[in-house]
Amino acid sequence: MRELVKMVLVLSIIGTVSGYGLATLKQATRPAIEEQVLTYVQGPALLGVLQGVDNNPIQDRKQLPMADGEELTVFPGFKDGNLCCLAFESFAPGYSGDIGVMVAFDVLSDQVRAVGVTTQTETPGVGTRVFVPAFCDQFREHPLTKLALKSGDGDIDAVSGATISSNAMVNAVQKAAALYPELKERAVAAWQE
Amino acid sequence: MDYFLLVITAVFISNIVLVQYLGACPFMGTSKAVSVALGMGGAVIFVMTLATALTWPIQHWLLLPYRVEYLQTIVFILVIASLVQLVEMFLRKFVPPLYESLGIFLPLITTNCAVLGVAILVQRSEYSFIRGVVFSLASGAGFLLALVIIAAIRERLDTAPVPRVFKGTPVALITAGMMSLAFYAFRGMGG
Amino acid sequence: MHRLWKEFSKGLWKELPPFRVLLGLCPTLAVTSSAENGLGMGLAVVFVLTLSNLIVSLLRKMIPPKVRIACFILIAASLVVTVELLMQAYVYPLYQTLGIFVPLIVVNCLILGRAEAFASKNPVLPSVADALGMGLGFTLSLTFLGGIRELLGNGTVFGVPMTWDSFQPLSIMVQAPGAFLALGLILAAMNAFSNWYSRRHEETPPRALEAITSCSSLGAEPMVVLNGDDANGNGNGANGR
Numbered sequence: 140m141r142e143l144v145k146m147v148l149v150l151s152i153i154g155t156v157s158g159y160g161l162a163t164l165k166q167a168t169r170p171a172i173e174e175q176v177l178t179y180v181q182g183p184a185l186l187g188v189l190q191g192v193d194n195n196p197i198q199d200r201k202q203l204p205m206a207d208g209e210e211l212t213v214f215p216g217f218k219d220g221n222l223c224c225l226a227f228e229s230f231a232p233g234y235s236g237d238i239g240v241m242v243a244f245d246v247l248s249d250q251v252r253a254v255g256v257t258t259q260t261e262t263p264g265v266g267t268r269v270f271v272p273a274f275c276d277q278f279r280e281h282p283l284t285k286l287a288l289k290s291g292d293g294d295i296d297a298v299s300g301a302t303i304s305s306n307a308m309v310n311a312v313q314k315a316a317a318l319y320p321e322l323k324e325r326a327v328a329a330w331q332e
Numbered sequence: 333m334d335y336f337l338l339v340i341t342a343v344f345i346s347n348i349v350l351v352q353y354l355g356a357c358p359f360m361g362t363s364k365a366v367s368v369a370l371g372m373g374g375a376v377i378f379v380m381t382l383a384t385a386l387t388w389p390i391q392h393w394l395l396l397p398y399r400v401e402y403l404q405t406i407v408f409i410l411v412i413a414s415l416v417q418l419v420e421m422f423l424r425k426f427v428p429p430l431y432e433s434l435g436i437f438l439p440l441i442t443t444n445c446a447v448l449g450v451a452i453l454v455q456r457s458e459y460s461f462i463r464g465v466v467f468s469l470a471s472g473a474g475f476l477l478a479l480v481i482i483a484a485i486r487e488r489l490d491t492a493p494v495p496r497v498f499k500g501t502p503v504a505l506i507t508a509g510m511m512s513l514a515f516y517a518f519r520g521m522g523g
Numbered sequence: 524m525h526r527l528w529k530e531f532s533k534g535l536w537k538e539l540p541p542f543r544v545l546l547g548l549c550p551t552l553a554v555t556s557s558a559e560n561g562l563g564m565g566l567a568v569v570f571v572l573t574l575s576n577l578i579v580s581l582l583r584k585m586i587p588p589k590v591r592i593a594c595f596i597l598i599a600a601s602l603v604v605t606v607e608l609l610m611q612a613y614v615y616p617l618y619q620t621l622g623i624f625v626p627l628i629v630v631n632c633l634i635l636g637r638a639e640a641f642a643s644k645n646p647v648l649p650s651v652a653d654a655l656g657m658g659l660g661f662t663l664s665l666t667f668l669g670g671i672r673e674l675l676g677n678g679t680v681f682g683v684p685m686t687w688d689s690f691q692p693l694s695i696m697v698q699a700p701g702a703f704l705a706l707g708l709i710l711a712a713m714n715a716f717s718n719w720y721s722r723r724h725e726e727t728p729p730r731a732l733e734a735i736t737s738c739s740s741l742g743a744e745p746m747v748v749l750n751g752d753d754a755n756g757n758g759n760g761a762n763g764r
Contacts, residue, residue, distance in 0.1 A: 354553075406601060509704035
């Protein structure tokens with residue numbers, strides 16, 4: 140009996156100490172991890188869609204509250220000291236798992252500036268063809284209307300043989316475009332303080 | 333069709349040992365005879381499927397809601413280690429015939445990285461519960477397949493005139509390399 | 524001092540993992556597609572192994588023998604989570620490349636193997652020396668294997684071009700088949716070298732290469748010994764006291 144108590148005691152002490160230590164470490168590393176994920180996961184796509192801005196969009200990011208109560212991380216781009224574009228991530232289900240798309244909008248002309256893929260788990264060789272520049276470039280300087288495949292009521296060419304992935308990408312951009320008007324007001328207010 | 337593709341991918345195209353390198357230790361350690369390989373493979377299929385069926389609810393109902401998903405490694409390994417021991421006790425007591433054939437291999441599985449690896453892979457790929465279980469079952473089958481093939485080859489190698497410095501593990505590793513090369517031919521299928 | 528050196532140096536040649544004592548094959552094969560990845564994985568293992576040996580050795584008199592494996596697993600797993608968090612915070616690209624093999628350090632038999640075979644029976648300093656030696660040996664081996672595969676498969680070592688212009692890289696070497704082939708060839712070369720060395724010094728050649736079973740037999744220990752017939756487990760634990 141005494142042995143059993145000791146066994147349970149030792150195990151729970153080790154468990155508690157390690158749990159407490161890890162929780163502390165998690166708290167301590169949280170900002171650093173966030174920074175790294177932004178730099179290495181969203182970073183490449185972000186820098187692609189915000190090419191030519193003067194600031195570091197990752198450092199200048201802000202969390203903006205949305206209508207549905209969620210918070211959205213928005214990355215601003217400044218040109219000559221003025222807010223010129225906004226980028227944020229949008230998701231839509233693809234063939235296997237969500238496709239993440241970084242969408243940048245031009246604040247002055249209210250157009251899509253560019254799009255870039257952040258995360259994807261599509262079948263190599265099939266879905267991944269969607270992410271070639273030729274497909275993504277169709278969104279460059281694209282007005283907020285007609286953001287759909289040609290088979291629908293838009294003017295985007297789907298990649299043949301990868302309709303699901305093309306569709307997912309268009310859906311993600313559409314979602315972002317739907318959020319944009321609301322977001323623009325908040326963003327302009329947030330960065331003009 | 334979807335599940336068929338999932339199974340084919342897990343067994344052949346990205347075979348867990350020969351393409352994903354998981355479970356290399358038991359792959360080398362328990363592949364000296366076909367009978368042993370069959371037992372080990374069976375035990376792995378069994379535990380791998382159970383482990384996913386158990387760790388999936390833990391991940392989705394405990395770790396994610398309480399935002400402690402960084403403890404995944406600790407929780408999963410403890411669950412798998414306890415699971416292995418419980419299964420062993422249960423089989424010994426209630427299903428002696430199965431224990432006879434699988435029992436001695438069960439304890440070897442705690443430190444088999446294929447089991448923990450598949451449990452984590454299922455979470456990282458964000459599979460649904462059913463998909464996760466099917467994937468685990470197929471991955472286990474892929475492990476069994478690779479293990480039985482190499483055991484059959486090694487049984488023959490024992491009587492072959494292998495150069496002295498290659499005897500034992502080195503030649504087994506080279507054989508595994510050749511098998512891996514053969515499995516690479518499945519790549520590009522099922523796309 | 525002499526003893527510490529002995530414990531440290533055995534990991535560098537006599538019991539060099541994973542070439543001589545085949546422990547931790549998964550990461551050995553999986554992450555050695557380049558010298559840099561091999562080095563990164565090796566250092567992560569050194570961190571976990573050293574701290575795990577240190578903690579196990581400190582607690583060795585307190586841990587009840589019947590639950591010692593559970594305690595070792597708990598300690599090792601906590602350290603692995605520590606490594607995961609630190610890698611995410613400071614070397615994210617490496618964390619991404621090593622992927623699933625970072626959490627899998629916990630089932631690297633090297634960690635539990637050293638805890639059970641050495642740290643639970645020896646004082647703190649020798650345990651740390653043992654861990655550092657084994658860890659360093661493991662790191663050097665992985666870096667070496669990674670370097671060879673990177674050189675043949677990509678023509679570079681640590682990303683630096685090493686070959687002449689007309690060299691055609693064998694891309695298979697940085698993929699799974701190359702991992703098995705390269706390790707098999709290195710083991711054979713080590714066998715040949717040991718044989719030659721022993722003949723010159725008229726000793727019997729050490730053949731530790733079949734020690735792979737020590738990995739499996741460790742797993743054979745139940746995590747928690749529930750019934751009385753644990754002569755094996757108790758005996759092991761008692762030896763150190």
